[in-house]
Amino acid sequence: GAVVSQHPSWVICKSGTSVKIECRSLDFQATTMFWYRQFPKQSLMLMATSNEGSKATYEQGVEKDKFLINHASLTLSTLTVTSAHPEDSSFYICSAPGQVNTEAFFGQGTRLTVV
């Protein structure tokens, strides 16, 4: 099946700094990438949808200035957590949809810890 590679797997950063998370589609072109956030022992919450060559669409309550999403090519989407704070600590996962919603391909996830 298709592979989405997400990096880094783990990152620890100081409060106030920015962190970039990358998701690459390795053997297919992803015109769309979904970004999810997962709190401990909870489900995945959709944060935003990125589309190649256009602005991302954010879900209600997600700060677009804090969570910057870029989808500059058909194989790369990035999420940058700007001016990170401890409350931004979470597990972030990207996902590219398969053909007509028949499947979704997930990255390995990124555990962000802000200290």
Added chain:
Amino acid sequence: AQSVTQLDSQVPVFEEAPVELRCNYSSSVSVYLFWYVQYPNQGLQLLLKYLSGSTLVKGINGFEAEFNKSQTSFHLRKPSVHISDTAEYFCAVSPRNSGNTPLVFGKGTRLSVIA
């Protein structure tokens, strides 16, 4: 819009015993149905999916699920669990023939297999 309800947040079960993880969904349109497994600090791995055809779907690791349209359910079963099945399990749906839309997830069920 779609919603998914996983009735059990935690399911403890003894090794080699059978298990059923329950999932019900609500949707105004026809949907595809999925079960994913998530191991700690990892992304989601597809266990199985129902797209069409036979309502009994077999997946990886000995899991199977049955689609019941009248009860809007898609319960996951395994006749004999192993310690390695301990993980978080998510039921998800996506609307049929609706372009690139994100999966809607249930809250997850934590399966704990006891030796």
